[in-house]
Amino acid sequence: MNATSPERLSPRSRGRWTLIALFGLFFGAMALAGVLRFSGWQPTAHRNSGQLLQPPADLRALPPTLANGQPYAWNPEARTWRILVAPSAGCTSACVTLSQGLGKVWQLFGHNADNVEILWLGTPPAEVLGVPALRVLRDQPDLRAALPAVDDPAGTPVYVIDPNGFVIMRYAPGFDMAGLRKDLATLLKLK
Structure with missing residues (x-):
């Protein structure tokens, strides 16, 4: 077995990876929203x-x-x-x-x-x-x-x-x- 397999991760290490994944998800969504906002894209429902x-x-x-x-x-x-x-x-x-x-x-x-x-x-x-x-x-x-x-x-x-x-x-x-x-x-x- 590999030393980094999920079965071998300590609870502390799993918690760290979960926290990193949550940060990535949160800031990734914000970055995508910023890119869409500043590129001028608008949903069809909000267009005049x-x-x-x-x-x-x-x-x-x-x-x-x-x-x-x-x-x-x-x-x-x-x-x-x-x-x-x-x-x-x-x-x-x-x-x-x-x-x-x-x-x-x-x-x-x-x-x-x-x-x-x-x-x-x-x-x-x-x-x-x-x-x-x-x-x-x-x-x-x-x-x-x-x-x-x-x-x-x-x-x-x-x-x-x-x-x-x-x-x-x-x-x-x-x-x-x-x-x-x-x-x-x-x-x-x-x-």
């Missing part, structure tokens, strides 16, 4: 569907005006999140489809729907006006210019604005509505 804007666009200095001429206040105390649609002129059937999808997303928030508003920059098609929680804003060139990549040739982007008036996310034209709902549901929990 939209593009997180770094730095976020600040709209606080550009107070929007509702279509009826009344000012639209950001009112951070109300903790209202906003979905902003800034379509180009002539957006018709695609905008109707987009608005219907946004209306469904808004309804799926259930009791949290009161904490979400849909802002439409400019004059929407007549079919869009039946969407709940829709606030029509005047088309203000300075507000439009502050939105990142607003004139996308692929279509109409959608933005998420936090309660303070910062544009924090952008969704490219043709995005998945389920991803917007998932991202906003996560943000609504940040009260």
